[in-house]
Amino acid sequence: MIADQLGLHVSTVSRVLHAKPGEGLRAASSPTVERVRKLADELGYQRNPHAMSLRTQRSNLIGVLVPRLSDVVLATIYEGIEEAAAELGLSTFVINTRDLPEVQRARTEMVLGRRVDGMIFGDAHADSGFLDEVAARGVPFTLVNRRAGQHPAVVCDDYLGGRMVAEHFLELGHEEVAVVAGEPYASTGVDRTSGFVERFREAGLLIPEHRIVHSRFDARGGREGTERLLATGPLPSALFVVNDFGAIGTIGALRDHGLRVGADIAVVGFNDTPLAAELPVPLTSVRSPMHEMGRRGLHQLVRVLEGEPGETELLRPELIVRASSDPELYAGLMRKMATA
Amino acid sequence: MIADQLGLHVSTVSRVLHAKPGEGLRAASSPTVERVRKLADELGYQRNPHAMSLRTQRSNLIGVLVPRLSDVVLATIYEGIEEAAAELGLSTFVINTRDLPEVQRARTEMVLGRRVDGMIFGDAHADSGFLDEVAARGVPFTLVNRRAGQHPAVVCDDYLGGRMVAEHFLELGHEEVAVVAGEPYASTGVDRTSGFVERFREAGLLIPEHRIVHSRFDARGGREGTERLLATGPLPSALFVVNDFGAIGTIGALRDHGLRVGADIAVVGFNDTPLAAELPVPLTSVRSPMHEMGRRGLHQLVRVLEGEPGETELLRPELIVRASSDPELYAGLMRKMATA
DNA sequence: CCTCATTACCCAAACGTTTGCGCCAAACGT
DNA sequence: ACGTTTGGCGCAAACGTTTGGGTAATGAGG
Numbered sequence: 001m002i003a004d005q006l007g008l009h010v011s012t013v014s015r016v017l018h019a020k021p022g023e024g025l026r027a028a029s030s031p032t033v034e035r036v037r038k039l040a041d042e043l044g045y046q047r048n049p050h051a052m053s054l055r056t057q058r059s060n061l062i063g064v065l066v067p068r069l070s071d072v073v074l075a076t077i078y079e080g081i082e083e084a085a086a087e088l089g090l091s092t093f094v095i096n097t098r099d100l101p102e103v104q105r106a107r108t109e110m111v112l113g114r115r116v117d118g119m120i121f122g123d124a125h126a127d128s129g130f131l132d133e134v135a136a137r138g139v140p141f142t143l144v145n146r147r148a149g150q151h152p153a154v155v156c157d158d159y160l161g162g163r164m165v166a167e168h169f170l171e172l173g174h175e176e177v178a179v180v181a182g183e184p185y186a187s188t189g190v191d192r193t194s195g196f197v198e199r200f201r202e203a204g205l206l207i208p209e210h211r212i213v214h215s216r217f218d219a220r221g222g223r224e225g226t227e228r229l230l231a232t233g234p235l236p237s238a239l240f241v242v243n244d245f246g247a248i249g250t251i252g253a254l255r256d257h258g259l260r261v262g263a264d265i266a267v268v269g270f271n272d273t274p275l276a277a278e279l280p281v282p283l284t285s286v287r288s289p290m291h292e293m294g295r296r297g298l299h300q301l302v303r304v305l306e307g308e309p310g311e312t313e314l315l316r317p318e319l320i321v322r323a324s325s326d327p328e329l330y331a332g333l334m335r336k337m338a339t340a
Numbered sequence: 341m342i343a344d345q346l347g348l349h350v351s352t353v354s355r356v357l358h359a360k361p362g363e364g365l366r367a368a369s370s371p372t373v374e375r376v377r378k379l380a381d382e383l384g385y386q387r388n389p390h391a392m393s394l395r396t397q398r399s400n401l402i403g404v405l406v407p408r409l410s411d412v413v414l415a416t417i418y419e420g421i422e423e424a425a426a427e428l429g430l431s432t433f434v435i436n437t438r439d440l441p442e443v444q445r446a447r448t449e450m451v452l453g454r455r456v457d458g459m460i461f462g463d464a465h466a467d468s469g470f471l472d473e474v475a476a477r478g479v480p481f482t483l484v485n486r487r488a489g490q491h492p493a494v495v496c497d498d499y500l501g502g503r504m505v506a507e508h509f510l511e512l513g514h515e516e517v518a519v520v521a522g523e524p525y526a527s528t529g530v531d532r533t534s535g536f537v538e539r540f541r542e543a544g545l546l547i548p549e550h551r552i553v554h555s556r557f558d559a560r561g562g563r564e565g566t567e568r569l570l571a572t573g574p575l576p577s578a579l580f581v582v583n584d585f586g587a588i589g590t591i592g593a594l595r596d597h598g599l600r601v602g603a604d605i606a607v608v609g610f611n612d613t614p615l616a617a618e619l620p621v622p623l624t625s626v627r628s629p630m631h632e633m634g635r636r637g638l639h640q641l642v643r644v645l646e647g648e649p650g651e652t653e654l655l656r657p658e659l660i661v662r663a664s665s666d667p668e669l670y671a672g673l674m675r676k677m678a679t680a
Numbered sequence: 681c682c683t684c685a686t687t688a689c690c691c692a693a694a695c696g697t698t699t700g701c702g703c704c705a706a707a708c709g710t
Numbered sequence: 711a712c713g714t715t716t717g718g719c720g721c722a723a724a725c726g727t728t729t730g731g732g733t734a735a736t737g738a739g740g
Contacts, residue, residue, distance in 0.1 A: 009720050014698060029718060046453040050399065051696035053390040054725045070416045075409040079436055086435075086447075091454055093431055096419055107426075113386040114431055219618040245615070252618045258677050275585070278559040278592045280620050337598050349690050354728060369688060391726035394695045 006035055013040075017047070053115065062092045062301065063111035066122040066145075067099040071217065073243070073271050073290055074122055077144055080294020081120060088302065090117075097123050099183070105130060112139065118301050124148035125185040140304045144297035146187040152310035154297040156288035158188050161317035162195025164286060165240050165268050168319060170203050172327070174238035174266065178211040180225040180250060182242040186217070189242045192270060192286075196240055211236060215246060222249025230257055238266040238325070244273040244285055251279070251324075262323045262330035272320050281333065282322035289315045346375055353380075357387070393455065402432045402641065403451035406462040406485075407439040411557065413583070413611050413630055414462055417484055420634020421460060428642065430457075437463050439523070445470060452479065458641050464488035465525040480644045484637035486527040492650035494637040496628035498528050501657035502535025504626060505580050505608050508659055510543050512667070514578035514606060518551040520565040520590060522582045526557070532582045532610060532626075551576060555586060562589030570597055578606035578665070584613040584625055591619070591664075602663045602670035612660050621673065622662035629655045 004010055016028050016036045028036070039045075053059040064081055066074040078094055085092045093111060097103040104123060108130075111119065118140040124131060128148050134141060135151060143153035169177055179196060182189025197207050210232050215225030222241055226249065229236075239254075241247040247269030251261050261267050262281045269276060272287035293315055304310040323329040344350055356368050356376045368376070379385075393399040404421055406414040418434055425432045433451060437443040444463060448470075451459065458480040464471060468488050474481060475491065483493035509517055519536060522529025537547050550572050555565030562581055566589065569576070579594075581587040587609030591601050601607050602621045609616060612627035633655055644650040663669040 010697080011699075011721080012719055014696095015719090018698080032718080048394070048696050049454055050390040050393040051725085052698080054388070054394055054695090054727090055697045055699090057725075059390065068419065069409055070412050070419055072410050072412060072415075075412075075415045079408065079410055082434075082436060086450070091433055094422075094434060095426075096422060110426070114389055219615055223618070248615055248618045251620065255620055255677060258679070275559055275588055275615070278563070278588045280591065280595055337595060339598070350727080351691075351729075352689060354726095355689095358728080372688080388726050391695085392728080394697090394725090395727045395729090397695075 006039060008032070008036065012036075017045075059115045059117055060090050061114065061116040062090055062298070063108075063114070063116040063119045064092050064094040064122065065097050065104060065107060065111070065119065066094060067217075068096045069094065071245070072273055074145065076290040077122060077294040077297070080291040080296075081144070081298045082294075083291075084295040084298040088298075090298075090302075092120075099123055099125075099185075101125065101130065108134065118142075118305050120144055120297055120301055122146070124151070124153075124187070126187055126190065127185060140301065142297055142301045142304060142310060144293055147191075147312065148187060152300055152304065152312055154293050154300055154313045155187070155315065156293065156317050157314040158191035158288075158317075159195035160314075161270060161286040161288065161319075162192040162197075162240070162242075163199040164195075164317065164319045165192075165270075166196045166199030166203075168268065168284070168321065168325065169238045169240070169266065170200070172238070172266065172325070174236075175205055176234070176236040177207060177238045177240065178229050178236040179207070179213070180215050180222055180229065180239065180241040180246055181212050182215055182217055182221075182246065184214050188270075189214075189217075192240075192242045217243055217246060219245050219249035219252070222246030223253045224249070226250040226253035230254075235259075235265070238268070240268050242270050244269040244271050244276050244283065247276075247283055247285070248279070251281075251283075262325070262327075262333070266325040268325050272318075276320075277322065279324075281324050281330070284322045284325035285320055287318045287320050289317075346379060348372070348376065352376075357385075399455050399457055400430050401454065401456040402430055402638070403448075403454070403456040403459045404432050404434040404462065405437050405444060405447060405451070405459065406434060407557075408436045409434065411585070412613055414485065416630040417462060417634040417637070420631040420636075421484070421638045422634075423631075424635040424638040428638075430638075430642075432460075439463055439465075439525075441465065441470065448474065458482075458645050460484055460637055460641055462486070464491075464493075464527070466527055466530065467525060480641065482637055482641045482644060482650060484633055487531075487652065488527060492640055492644065492652055494633050494640050494653045495527070495655065496633065496657050497654040498531035498628075498657075499535035500654075501610060501626040501628065501659075502532040502537075502580070502582075503539040504535075504657065504659045505532075505610075506536045506539030506543075508608065508624070508661065508665065509578045509580070509606065510540070512578070512606065512665070514576075515545055516574070516576040517547060517578045517580065518569050518576040519547070519553070520555050520562055520569065520579065520581040520586055521552050522555055522557055522561075522586065524554050528610075529554075529557075529582045532580075536580055557583055558585050559589035559592070562586030563593045564589070566590040566593035570594075575599075575605070578608070580608050582610050584609040584611050584616050584623065587616075587623055587625070588619070591621075591623075602665070602667075602673070606665040608665050612658075616660075617662065619664075621664050621670070624662045624665040625660055627658045627660050629657075 069075050095107045122145040124143045124146045147153035147155050181193040213225045213228050215221040241250045269285040272285040276283040276285040323333045409415050435447045462485040464483045464486045487493035487495050521533040553565045555561040581590045609625040612625040616623040616625045663673045
């Protein structure tokens with residue numbers, strides 16, 4: 001270490017620079033402390049993290065797995081993770097797994113090989129024995145975005161979100177409804193759907209099987225799911241698409257069939273992605289606190305790293321009603337366009 | 341190291357496990373090699389990257405700075421970077437700087453403190469003395485997405501992309517055109533705009549100052565820029581918005597003013613983001629090879645790390661014409677909707 | 681039998697920290 | 711005046727690699 005050009009031993013310097021106020025009062029005399037501090041930042045000293053990790057067996061590194069960062073939902077969650085991590089002096093690796101189990105496995109190994117202190121999974125699969133294995137190996141981790149099994153997770157209260165949408169539809173008098181439900185292995189889609197379905201059941205309305213279609217989480221998935229929906233049976237009057245990008249595909253498909261979203265059919269998305277408000281017919285959507293979810297996910301992990309139990313948090317969603325589902329707003333929109 | 345329960349010295353094992361075929365023939369006898377290999381993967385041995393980095397002064401870590409990952413363009417570029425890095429056994433940190441110079445500086449220091457081998461900047465500012473400083477300190481880096489100064493960069497040929505849009509407009513007979521030009525410090529917006537403007541000038545048409553407005557790179561920015569455009573002077577017949585998200589905001593603003601995109605006014609975006617094709621009136625856009633840009637950016641950096649000079653690459657854009665600017669496609673769209 | 685190469689290893693230093701222990705001197709208590 | 715505390719620091723081991731320089735055994739060549 002360069003700082004023993006002060007004639008001090010490295011250990012002394014290490015103590016001075018590292019000691020938390022509480023522990024190391026025995027560190028050095030205050031003049032020495034000053035001298036060390038001064039030289040340290042004159043030289044722009046930064047301690048070598050590899051040496052430190054090697055010695056302490058702690059890397060201050062967190063591995064984050066997501067299906068794909070080009071999904072704005074995951075990207076936003078990750079922004080929250082990264083922000084919170086930076087505040088705590090932690091660094092994060094993020095990896096795309098494309099939701100493929102083999103990739104999840106392989107990349108997890110790779111990340112663990114990097115000796116991360118813990119992991120955050122944003123791509124949990126519901127069935128996942130994989131996560132059980134990881135937990136059994138004693139790797140500390142938390143889940144964000146999707147929950148799975150009993151593993152600690154920070155997620156939106158998707159079930160509640162689904163109920164909110166159902167409530168909204170019921171208030172508007174919709175009885176013939178359908179769901180584009182996303183991937184069956186993702187708790188997000190599943191929970192949103194079941195909240196929706198249950199609320200309808202409570203209202204005495206059973207949604208038939210063929211009115212619930214699974215789909216990929218992107219625009220094309222939404223389009224395909226909607227096409228399948230339109231191909232079978234009579235038209236529903238309202239559609240719940242469990243994520244905004246899917247909803248965009250849905251809207252496209254509906255237009256192709258000559259249906260006016262907001263007038264002929266109501267559509268609601270999920271996540272309240274920034275563009276929902278900007279669509280030609282603004283999209284009603286359930287806002288989920290994605291950034292906050294990331295932040296809390298990281299904090300949850302830190303708690304686990306400190307040996308505390310680690311619990312699941314459900315974040316409160318909020319329904320943002322716009323013209324795609326509200327006749328009045330839609331009428332207002334049309335009026336405005338006509339007079340312009 | 342656990343593997344000297346074979347009675348071998350760690351150095352021998354190290355050589356066996358590490359030696360590239362070319363160099364370390366002196367390593368060990370083939371039976372020994374076998375024994376070592378066998379035990380190594382029985383034990384699931386992975387070498388400690390911190391110890392290795394400490395010893396070799398090479399971390400196999402790359403720092404990546406982006407304005408924000410929730411911008412799908414940057415997220416996609418980063419996916420390319422990460423993919424290529426993983427193939428080469430490198431790991432990447434990615435950091436959001438929100439395009440703020442102080443944050444760029446601070447996070448760069450932090451990343452360098454992590455002892456990365458090199459950096460990739462996706463958030464270069466045109467004026468950037470900052471990058472010159474970084475270069476002067478001998479930090480190896482490359483730029484992606486935006487170029488700046490003479491630093492090696494992998495970017496889309498934005499100038500050419502701008503020209504393509506101009507060409508397209510000229511073919512359609514547009515003479516009154518305007519540009520929503522993005523942030524003035526980003527080479528992407530600047531180059532796209534200047535390509536566009538110059539092609540028009542070559543056609544003998546000068547685009548007046550007030551027909552070029554700067555804007556943020558998101559939907560709201562596009563909306564605001566467009567509002568300013570609509571507030572001043574007569575309506576242009578075609579609008580070039582230098583990125584797709586901005587174009588979404590533009591489309592919203594135009595609709596608010598009762599203008600039908602594709603019929604009353606042509607709009608072209610940039611990047612051909614996945615949702616461009618899915619919009620109600622599909623958006624004409626210049627496709628830029630974002631994923632590939634990330635991959636090449638990383639490879640470029642690797643070359644620099646190996647001591648080679650590092651050159652700038654311009655990737656070829658491609659104009660994808662859709663209904664938002666093509667009258668025939670628009671008519672087709674309307675016909676389809678009417679008959680549905 | 682001696683020399684010399686070659687094979688197959690081992691040795692030890694070094695990378696930059698952290699941390700338990702120990703030592704010296706000064707201050708303190710009796 | 712003589713133990714005892716304590717403030718201030720040094721010592722050295724350890725973390726897990728890599729790597730230049732050994733060295734002992736083996737075999738070939740003379």
